[in-house]
Amino acid sequence: MKFFLDTADLAEIEEAASWGALAGVTTNPSLYAKIGGKLDDFHNHMKRICDIVGPDCPVSAESVAMTRDEIVADGRKLAEIAPNIVVKIPTMVEGLAATHTLAAEGIPVNMTLCFSVPQALLAARAGARYISPFIGRFDDISEDGLEQVGNIVTAINNYDFTANTANGEQVEIIAASVRSANHVTQCALMGADIATVPFGVLKKMVQHPLTDRGLDSFMKDWEKVANA
Numbered sequence: 001m002k003f004f005l006d007t008a009d010l011a012e013i014e015e016a017a018s019w020g021a022l023a024g025v026t027t028n029p030s031l032y033a034k035i036g037g038k039l040d041d042f043h044n045h046m047k048r049i050c051d052i053v054g055p056d057c058p059v060s061a062e063s064v065a066m067t068r069d070e071i072v073a074d075g076r077k078l079a080e081i082a083p084n085i086v087v088k089i090p091t092m093v094e095g096l097a098a099t100h101t102l103a104a105e106g107i108p109v110n111m112t113l114c115f116s117v118p119q120a121l122l123a124a125r126a127g128a129r130y131i132s133p134f135i136g137r138f139d140d141i142s143e144d145g146l147e148q149v150g151n152i153v154t155a156i157n158n159y160d161f162t163a164n165t166a167n168g169e170q171v172e173i174i175a176a177s178v179r180s181a182n183h184v185t186q187c188a189l190m191g192a193d194i195a196t197v198p199f200g201v202l203k204k205m206v207q208h209p210l211t212d213r214g215l216d217s218f219m220k221d222w223e224k225v226a227n228a
């Protein structure tokens with residue numbers, strides 16, 4: 001499983017990148033609003049993220065256009081920011097059509113707001129490089145978000161979509177709307193390719209109470225050695 005950071009916060013991205021396990025970044029309009037992002041600085045901000053993570057890490061920048069022509073135009077401009085930009089597009093009819101056009105031009109798409117197997121299969125056939133099923137928002141309405149991710153992983157892995165994606169690569173499932181380290185565990189066991197996690201969840205993934213307890217006892221015992 002690869003780990004993406006789900007944030008537009010540059011300090012969080014810099015810190016996570018320094019840990020050596022960061023494989024990409026995903027953003028959305030809410031995350032950009034959360035850091036106080038300005039409309040006319042959006043492309044520059046995405047460029048800053050691309051520069052931090054380097055050319056091998058995909059950075060999802062979301063289109064807020066609503067018609068296929070506008071999404072395609074938006075996607076082309078976003079793709080010009082850096083070679084590692086992935087255009088994030090909501091799962092809807094206009095989004096599918098735009099994905100089809102952008103994929104044919106070699107522009108990778110992350111199809112977001114995906115909540116069902118049929119949506120995921122359509123996204124893959126339209127040419128999405130990444131598909132992002134949401135876990136937490138499903139849980140928010142008392143449904144089982146993890147079960148949906150598992151179903152989507154199974155369904156997508158039943159087929160070969162390499163003829164549909166932008167550059168003949170296999171579709172990868174990004175488990176999104178991740179709210180806990182346990183979500184990551186369950187998604188890994190189900191074979192999700194990627195988990196995109198908020199920085200708070202990434203920090204929790206490193207921690208375990210037995211690690212803390214073990215470290216504490218090692219340090220105390222080492223003090224005895226040093227003072228002997």
Ligand SMILES: O=C[C@H](O)COP(=O)(O)O
Pocket residue numbers: 006027028112134136137176177178196
């Ligand atoms: O855009 C994708 C995010 O992973 C959504 O996460 P959220 O449901 O916690 O806002």
